[in-house]
Amino acid sequence: MNNILIVDDECQIREVIKFFLEKQGYRIFEASNGFKAIELCKLNEFDAVIADIYMPGMDGIKFIEELLKFSPKTKVIAISGGEQCHFFSSGLPLASAMHRGALYSLKKPINMEELLNIIKEIVVSES
Numbered sequence: 332m333n334n335i336l337i338v339d340d341e342c343q344i345r346e347v348i349k350f351f352l353e354k355q356g357y358r359i360f361e362a363s364n365g366f367k368a369i370e371l372c373k374l375n376e377f378d379a380v381i382a383d384i385y386m387p388g389m390d391g392i393k394f395i396e397e398l399l400k401f402s403p404k405t406k407v408i409a410i411s412g413g414e415q416c417h418f419f420s421s422g423l424p425l426a427s428a429m430h431r432g433a434l435y436s437l438k439k440p441i442n443m444e445e446l447l448n449i450i451k452e453i454v455v456s457e458s
Contacts, residue, residue: 365389
């Protein structure tokens with residue numbers, strides 16, 4: 332079974348993604364911020380990490396940078412609903428995540444089929 336970590340400060344987002352991916356046969360772990368996610372990543376190996384960009388404490392960009400320092404092969408999917416004021420005015424945050432090491436980026440609301448296709452691609456490339 333493949334392990335996926337969802338990092339998002341919004342519980343509802345985590346729950347929707349978790350429910351969908353568990354139905355597809357993935358084992359899901361959750362973290363509500365970058366600090367908790369780093370702890371989980373030091374204790375577990377993940378086939379993919381889905382990380383929100385805007386979170387309190389350690390944001391998604393900093394999380395990606397920290398994660399890839401000790402686990403450079405981790406496959407990261409960056410997600411974002413937009414700027415801190417919740418209006419997605421540009422692709423800059425997601426582009427920044429890609430520049431920092433994320434392999435894929437998705438805007439919220441997430442197209443679950445697109446997310447599933449990305450995860451399947453990641454899992455196949457690891458095999």
